Amino acid sequence: MNNIQLNDRRFGFFFVAPAVVILSIVILAPIVIAIITSFYDYTLINRSLDNFIGLNNYFESIANKKFLHSTLVTITFVFFVVLFEFLIGFLIAILLNQVERFRNVYYFILLIPLLINPVVVGLIWRMFLHPQLGILNYLIGFIGIEPVNWLGDPQNAFITIIFVDIWHQVSFMIILLLAGLASIPEEPYEAARVDGANAFQQFRDITLPYMRPVIIITLLIRLIFALKTYDLIYIMTKGGPGDATDLISYYIYRSAFIGLDLGQAASMSVILLFIVCIIIYPLFKYMSRADE
Amino acid sequence: MNSKHIQLNSVTKKFQNNTVVNNVSFDITDNEFFILLGPSGCGKSTTLRMIAGLEEITSGSIIADQKDISYEDPKDRNVAFVFQNYALYPHMNVRENLSYSLKLRKITQIKIDEKINWVTNLLKIKELLDRKPSQLSGGQRQRVALGRSLVRDPIAFLLDEPLSNLDAQLRVEMRQELISLQKKLSKTFIYVTHDQVEAMTMATRICIMNQGEILQIGPPQEVYDQPNSIFVAKFLANPINNILKSNIVNKNNEIFIETLGINIVNKKLINLSQVFFSIRPENIYLESYDRDKTIKVEIIQIENHGHELLMTSKLINNSQLLYFRISKENKITLGSKVTLGFNVEDLLFFDITNNRRIK
Numbered sequence: 208m209n210n211i212q213l214n215d216r217r218f219g220f221f222f223v224a225p226a227v228v229i230l231s232i233v234i235l236a237p238i239v240i241a242i243i244t245s246f247y248d249y250t251l252i253n254r255s256l257d258n259f260i261g262l263n264n265y266f267e268s269i270a271n272k273k274f275l276h277s278t279l280v281t282i283t284f285v286f287f288v289v290l291f292e293f294l295i296g297f298l299i300a301i302l303l304n305q306v307e308r309f310r311n312v313y314y315f316i317l318l319i320p321l322l323i324n325p326v327v328v329g330l331i332w333r334m335f336l337h338p339q340l341g342i343l344n345y346l347i348g349f350i351g352i353e354p355v356n357w358l359g360d361p362q363n364a365f366i367t368i369i370f371v372d373i374w375h376q377v378s379f380m381i382i383l384l385l386a387g388l389a390s391i392p393e394e395p396y397e398a399a400r401v402d403g404a405n406a407f408q409q410f411r412d413i414t415l416p417y418m419r420p421v422i423i424i425t426l427l428i429r430l431i432f433a434l435k436t437y438d439l440i441y442i443m444t445k446g447g448p449g450d451a452t453d454l455i456s457y458y459i460y461r462s463a464f465i466g467l468d469l470g471q472a473a474s475m476s477v478i479l480l481f482i483v484c485i486i487i488y489p490l491f492k493y494m495s496r497a498d499e
Numbered sequence: 500m501n502s503k504h505i506q507l508n509s510v511t512k513k514f515q516n517n518t519v520v521n522n523v524s525f526d527i528t529d530n531e532f533f534i535l536l537g538p539s540g541c542g543k544s545t546t547l548r549m550i551a552g553l554e555e556i557t558s559g560s561i562i563a564d565q566k567d568i569s570y571e572d573p574k575d576r577n578v579a580f581v582f583q584n585y586a587l588y589p590h591m592n593v594r595e596n597l598s599y600s601l602k603l604r605k606i607t608q609i610k611i612d613e614k615i616n617w618v619t620n621l622l623k624i625k626e627l628l629d630r631k632p633s634q635l636s637g638g639q640r641q642r643v644a645l646g647r648s649l650v651r652d653p654i655a656f657l658l659d660e661p662l663s664n665l666d667a668q669l670r671v672e673m674r675q676e677l678i679s680l681q682k683k684l685s686k687t688f689i690y691v692t693h694d695q696v697e698a699m700t701m702a703t704r705i706c707i708m709n710q711g712e713i714l715q716i717g718p719p720q721e722v723y724d725q726p727n728s729i730f731v732a733k734f735l736a737n738p739i740n741n742i743l744k745s746n747i748v749n750k751n752n753e754i755f756i757e758t759l760g761i762n763i764v765n766k767k768l769i770n771l772s773q774v775f776f777s778i779r780p781e782n783i784y785l786e787s788y789d790r791d792k793t794i795k796v797e798i799i800q801i802e803n804h805g806h807e808l809l810m811t812s813k814l815i816n817n818s819q820l821l822y823f824r825i826s827k828e829n830k831i832t833l834g835s836k837v838t839l840g841f842n843v844e845d846l847l848f849f850d851i852t853n854n855r856r857i858k
Contacts, residue, residue, distance in 0.1 A: 392586075394582050394584060394586035395586055395587075395588055395589070397553050397573075397580070397582070397586065398580070398582060398586040398587075398588070398647075399588075399599075400552075400553065400572070400573040400574060401551055401552075401553070401573045401574070401578065401579065401580040401600075402574075402599055402600035402603060402647070402651075403574040403600055403603045403604060404574065404599075404603055405574065408603060412588070412599070413588070416588075416589075416590035417589075417590070419590075
């Protein structure tokens, strides 16, 4: 490396330094503190790091039935949410990709749910779904359906939460997948048409292979965010009824600020972080390969 | 009659109010190397894509193999198409690219292997079979794209500027290969290009288009020697043709062409007062002694093409430009005045109002 390159590099560091400092304070430091805390018997009643207990918090977490239950609920939630958001999103993206008039209008309408704060989404839907006052029960009354207790019944509440999350997040899928579809060149389709491919064969042999990287990245990003779903639960069900919608993030929050056992909660956060890291890894690898 | 010829009847294509192909009709016989030639935006590619079914026609009809295919799906037309930018399937290797159309037609694996074997030998791409398109050079991609169309047994091969993305050397090689390929296969080729050299060297017939309309159809030498309009005379020229304007005066039985200062006999020009005429640079000679007529010019530019010199000169009496070619041994300097010779039979006359040839 010669002098000029070295200078350039120093100059580059100079530019990224503020961002690095801020990110260290707001992200890296809390993670480090959480990891440290997870090795101590640290509660909000006794806030001191003098009782080192090693991996005990982790053993307790893994043995904790409630933690395992919310893990299971989370996995089910993530699976259905990501699956349906992907299927619906892909279908709508394919349809929208063929639209030429008012394309921007549709884009804008699609973006609206994404622009709304999750807390507001939760509040809006809680009102829509209110058993006595909600507009949904009022409307289905017209076609003779008895009022449904959307959030009060354990089975219903879980499905309702999934539905609201789909409503809120499906646009994310549509927009990313639509961008992917729009970037596929026209010629391979034309070649396939001349080669004798019907619409399904074109989809299978051209669209899907072209879309593979976009699909992978979209699914992974959505998966990670779905794993961390918290605000929707906080507003709509508080994990209930019972523990029917007790997603992992919400359970961790409860352990920390209702159970007051911060060390325990920290160990569960670290486990969640670990899982997320495992999921991110292929994404990270894929993106760094795309750079080359 | 088991002719497979392709016929276009008054085919028109409009995009909204924009007519890109206007009332185009031609008849391509079996095993012809038919070239659609024209500048970019003249509608030649659109015409080809309409034959393939990639663009829908607005009116008219397309007949192939005695069947009206005007509104049929591309997959039911049994034509093969070679795209300008190859349009290979990037996620499939060469073997899969070649066999895709056969697989869709549910042809047995043994037959597919036979076909691929045949086509890879023909195009010398055997060693590329397991590579992905991204691992191929431009020339190799072109071969694979060609191979993909050859494995089928279509009624015609449609090629849309297949050589325009190749470098000059490769283009010449592929040109010759395509000519021999077409002879070997005895198949109809319909070929779109804007390169008049490709058209001249490869075609059995050239169809020259401009602004969505056909100007002239004929064998290469015929359209070269007998262009029916100024556009054709200009377009089929390498590198350039002389088109000049002149006042003409009718004196007794002779016509005086003012620009050239010569008298000729031509009954068709009797009632005209102005005319365009063309004379090709290769029909103008520095040695004027055994030519019909002469003209004095001043040299204003010399372009060295290596094997010859392209001279740009100015007519002394009215300063219109005249191009001519001389061998590189000649040592004519810029600004010198020379006398050039030409033959009257090489002059072609065009109507000043509609640019059509006066025959």
